[in-house]
Amino acid sequence: MRTRVADRDGALAWIFLMPSVVYILALxxxxxxxxVGLAFSDVTSGDPSFDFVGVDNFRSIFDDPVFWQSLxxxxxxTAISMLLIVVxxxxxxxxxxxxxxxxxxxRFLVLLPWTTPxxxxxxxxxxxxxxxxSPIDWVLRQLGFLAEAGNGSNMYWLGEPALAMAxxxxxxxWRLTPLAAVIMMAGLVAIPKDMDEAARMDGAGYxxxxxxxxxxxxxxxxxxSALFGAIFTFTDMAVVDVLTNGGxxxxxxxxxxxxxxxxxxxxxxxxGAAIALFLFPLLxxxxxxxxxxxxxxxxx
Amino acid sequence: xxxxxxxxxxxxxxxxKVRAIDGVSLATNEGEYLVLLGxxxxxxxxxxxxxxxxxxxxxxxxxxxxxxxxxxxxxARQIAMVFQxxxxxxxxxxxxxxxxxxxxxxxxxxxxxxxxTWAAELLGIGHLLDRKPRQLSGGEKQRVALARALVxxxxxFLLDEPLSNLDAKLRASARDELKRFQQEVATTTxxxxxxxxxxxxxxxxxxxxxxxxxxxxxxxxxxxxxxADTFVAxxxxxxxxxxxxxxxxxxxFRPEHLLPASVVGADALQVKLAVDRMEYLSGDRHLYGxxxxxxxxxxxxxxxxxxxxxxxxxxxxxxxxxxxxxxRYFDASTGLRTQP
Numbered sequence: 246m247r248t249r250v251a252d253r254d255g256a257l258a259w260i261f262l263m264p265s266v267v268y269i270l271a272l273x274x275x276x277x278x279x280x281v282g283l284a285f286s287d288v289t290s291g292d293p294s295f296d297f298v299g300v301d302n303f304r305s306i307f308d309d310p311v312f313w314q315s316l317x318x319x320x321x322x323t324a325i326s327m328l329l330i331v332v333x334x335x336x337x338x339x340x341x342x343x344x345x346x347x348x349x350x351x352r353f354l355v356l357l358p359w360t361t362p363x364x365x366x367x368x369x370x371x372x373x374x375x376x377x378x379s380p381i382d383w384v385l386r387q388l389g390f391l392a393e394a395g396n397g398s399n400m401y402w403l404g405e406p407a408l409a410m411a412x413x414x415x416x417x418x419w420r421l422t423p424l425a426a427v428i429m430m431a432g433l434v435a436i437p438k439d440m441d442e443a444a445r446m447d448g449a450g451y452x453x454x455x456x457x458x459x460x461x462x463x464x465x466x467x468x469x470s471a472l473f474g475a476i477f478t479f480t481d482m483a484v485v486d487v488l489t490n491g492g493x494x495x496x497x498x499x500x501x502x503x504x505x506x507x508x509x510x511x512x513x514x515x516x517g518a519a520i521a522l523f524l525f526p527l528l529x530x531x532x533x534x535x536x537x538x539x540x541x542x543x544x545x
Numbered sequence: 546x547x548x549x550x551x552x553x554x555x556x557x558x559x560x561x562k563v564r565a566i567d568g569v570s571l572a573t574n575e576g577e578y579l580v581l582l583g584x585x586x587x588x589x590x591x592x593x594x595x596x597x598x599x600x601x602x603x604x605x606x607x608x609x610x611x612x613x614x615x616x617x618x619x620x621a622r623q624i625a626m627v628f629q630x631x632x633x634x635x636x637x638x639x640x641x642x643x644x645x646x647x648x649x650x651x652x653x654x655x656x657x658x659x660x661x662t663w664a665a666e667l668l669g670i671g672h673l674l675d676r677k678p679r680q681l682s683g684g685e686k687q688r689v690a691l692a693r694a695l696v697x698x699x700x701x702f703l704l705d706e707p708l709s710n711l712d713a714k715l716r717a718s719a720r721d722e723l724k725r726f727q728q729e730v731a732t733t734t735x736x737x738x739x740x741x742x743x744x745x746x747x748x749x750x751x752x753x754x755x756x757x758x759x760x761x762x763x764x765x766x767x768x769x770x771x772x773a774d775t776f777v778a779x780x781x782x783x784x785x786x787x788x789x790x791x792x793x794x795x796x797x798f799r800p801e802h803l804l805p806a807s808v809v810g811a812d813a814l815q816v817k818l819a820v821d822r823m824e825y826l827s828g829d830r831h832l833y834g835x836x837x838x839x840x841x842x843x844x845x846x847x848x849x850x851x852x853x854x855x856x857x858x859x860x861x862x863x864x865x866x867x868x869x870x871x872x873r874y875f876d877a878s879t880g881l882r883t884q885p
Binding site: 437439440442443444445446447448449450453457458461462464 | 597598599618619620624625626628629630632633634635636637645646648649650693697
């Protein structure tokens with residue numbers, strides 16, 4: 246009998262790993278190295294020749310107040326979004342695991358935002374948040390919270406700086422909550438049924454079981470989904486780009502959208518790369534910190 | 546201390562397709578150690594969970610001290626339960642585990658501390674209070690689970706196969722500890738097991754269950770010596786009771802009562818035993834063979850204690866006998882006890 250490829254674990258490992266290694270190298274590794282190079286160059290879309298300029302790009306982006314505004318917005322956007330996503334995701338996860346009549350309808354509705362194509366969702370939200378025809382305004386008006394139409398009594402969801410940020414956060418939360426909920430649901434399902442029953446026998450009510458048994462035991466999963474969500478939120482500009490384009494007056498500008506406008510729309514590739522790279526050490530630190538926390542929290 | 550009672554209890558699963566408990570009526574005595582014994586799937590754990598309030602019965606009632614508690618949630622029943630897996634909270638220390646029911650009962654911190662120390666000392670786990678469950682051995686986990694159950698003075702203890710996760714050696718000493726512990730706190734205890742050794746060793750009374758019904762309730766000696774039917778007769782005892790068909794009846798006798806004719810008294814049923822195999826187990830000799838004379842020719846097992854020294858060899862036939870007052874008769878069609 247000859248040994249076949251299927252018998253040689255070492256060779257098999259390489260064969261199976263190769264596609265992802267090639268993928269990561271080509272689509273993550275090369276662009277990353279390229280970005281590092283570009284961040285220290287004077288490359289623009291008009292003049293693609295590479296000249297090393299040291300930290301000039303960083304110096305000029307740090308001199309730009311919009312950069313600092315974007316940085317602040319990024320943190321605000323991420324922090325509030327993640328807080329809401331984790332809390333709502335947890336609540337939705339509890340609904341998903343609950344056993345009741347018609348649960349599949351609820352599950353379907355909950356997962357709908359995640360399955361809706363981003364563009365379709367964006368169109369719907371643009372209409373919901375329209376400066377003149379917003380149905381949200383109409384509802385508020387019917388309930389008596391808003392004055393009669395006209396005379397500038399509309400909310401201008403995407404026009405007022407604070408409202409625009411709130412809208413961007415709301416849409417982002419709407420988009421990510423189902424995913425967070427599904428991840429946390431997996432965590433909930435993994436808790437042995439005994440735990441909840443033991444707590445019930447010990448006389449604990451719903452909230453005590455929730456905060457002292459269920460949540461601590463799903464903490465590693467919550468932390469992982471928060472890490473995933475935070476990094477995704479940090480590096481995502483889709484909602485900002487579709488809803489506000491960073492406006493009004495950079496009120497919703499985040500680092501990724503600012504890097505894009507600077508580097509691609511504005512043509513200053515060097516500065517765009519520098520802005521984008523500014524995030525990298527931050528995200529790396531966040532990833533390491535949360536993964537370490539998860540390992541400490543690991544209960545089994 | 547309390548009397549737990551179930552009345553005409555029925556529990557169906559899958560909208561009536563499976564009947565896990567089929568009309569069980571049973572009551573404990575005050576401070577009694579009642580063991581629910583039966584093969585897997587007989588409904589004993591479902592019965593325990595229904596008493597605990599973790600399952601709602603399809604019909605029938607659960608009573609504690611004469612009060613119907615069927616509709617009450619577990620927390621209102623003053624019952625403590627030890628799970629097969631122990632179900633210790635893995636993220637809490639031993640102290641956190643033990644104090645949890647007291648915090649749920651909103652006890653004052655000083656009192657909580659006192660009770661926790663008391664329970665931990667009673668079970669000899671005082672030195673483990675700051676450890677996490679994953680740092681404990683199986684026996685220690687069991688004691689923590691017991692302490693957690695004990696600490697709030699429940700009216701009733703429910704134990705669901707608490708020894709099944711321990712290795713054989715530890716199981717014997719843990720069984721002894723459980724018994725002493727229950728005698729010390731004198732709380733009514735209902736104990737579920739499929740292990741007859743545990744049941745015989747621990748129970749004040751044993752309720753033998755099969756297919757969701759109670760076959761017999763009685764002290765270990767009674768269940769062993771006077772089984773109510775052939776199920777109890779063959780489920781309890783290792784090796785099980787011999788059953789020999791004889792004219793529409795079954796003649797039953799325990800292997801240890803089938804002895805060489807020379808050591809049995811005068812009033813005995815004489816049989817011929819053709820021995821074909823012999824096992825030597827912890828001092829006893831187990832003889833496998835075919836008996837003639839008690840009824841139809843049947844396969845039987847005889848157990849000779851170490852005190853019986855007669856020579857026996859496989860492949861030969863011997864004169865054996867059974868003391869007549871050791872014979873039990875069962876109806877061949879229903880399996881129930883009858884007169885000779």
